Amino acid sequence: MGISAFRPTAIILVASVALASCQSSRIGILQTQPAPAPLTPAPSGSVTAGELPPPVQPDSQVQAANQAGAFPDAPENPELENAPQTAVPPDSSVQNVATAGPLTKESLVGAWKVTTRGSNCQMFMALTKWSGGFRAASRGCPGEAASVSSWNVLGNQVVLSDTNGNRVATLFQSSATQFNGQTIGGSAISFSR
Numbered sequence: 001m002g003i004s005a006f007r008p009t010a011i012i013l014v015a016s017v018a019l020a021s022c023q024s025s026r027i028g029i030l031q032t033q034p035a036p037a038p039l040t041p042a043p044s045g046s047v048t049a050g051e052l053p054p055p056v057q058p059d060s061q062v063q064a065a066n067q068a069g070a071f072p073d074a075p076e077n078p079e080l081e082n083a084p085q086t087a088v089p090p091d092s093s094v095q096n097v098a099t100a101g102p103l104t105k106e107s108l109v110g111a112w113k114v115t116t117r118g119s120n121c122q123m124f125m126a127l128t129k130w131s132g133g134f135r136a137a138s139r140g141c142p143g144e145a146a147s148v149s150s151w152n153v154l155g156n157q158v159v160l161s162d163t164n165g166n167r168v169a170t171l172f173q174s175s176a177t178q179f180n181g182q183t184i185g186g187s188a189i190s191f192s193r
Contacts, residue, residue, distance in 0.1 A: 103173055105134065105153050116189040117142045123191065125151050132165045144168050144183040157181075158191075 105127060114123045121141035128135040133152030138145055147162040148169070158179055160169040169189050171181030179191040 103153050103156050103158070108151070108153070108158065110193070112191040112193060114138070114141055114145060114189065114191055116145050116183065117187050121145065123148065131161065131163060133159070133161060136160065143187060144185050145189060 108125050109127055110125065112123045112125065114121050119142055122139045123141065123145070124137045124139070126135045130136075130150045133150040136148050136151040138148050141148070145160075145168070148160045149163045150161045150165070152159050152161070156172060158171040158173075158181070159167055160171070162168050167184055169181055169183040171179040171189065171191060174180050177193045181189055183189050
């Protein structure tokens with residue numbers, strides 16, 4: 001008697017075990033459970049109609065500065081006259097803008113949308129120590145913004161630097177989620193979230 005005589009018996013034995021497992025009591029339990037209740041639809045609100053107020057025209061100084069591609073003058077603030085000023089490069093046309101509160105490193109951590117040289121890109125800022133500041137990485141940024149590898153807060157300024165610690169750009173806070181400034185080469189640059 002050879003191996004070929006055991007083959008049909010082995011096939012029948014394997015098939016019997018497979019069929020027996022299909023009739024397990026566990027499968028029957030799954031089939032007898034009731035179906036879950038249907039979900040109730042989300043409530044829908046009403047839509048109201050009305051007229052919007054007319055748009056507000058910016059003052060002539062801001063409008064003229066925007067048309068010329070320059071930054072507007074900083075607002076007058078008597079409280080800041082005696083405050084210590086941080087160094088701004090003498091060839092910079094960046095203006096200090098009074099912010100509501102102190103600028104903190106923690107408020108800058110995360111992803112930012114960057115606009116410079118007519119295009120948009122992303123910059124990521126972390127609190128990892130890096131070449132005189134903290135680690136930064138840009139994705140898809142043109143010009144000088146592509147070389148940014150670190151950032152730091154100096155007073156009310158955000159300073160972006162390259163891998164050698166050279167200043168690439170200086171920005172000032174213009175709102176809670178917006179920073180505007182200029183690169184060393186003279187291009188406007190802004191961050192927003």
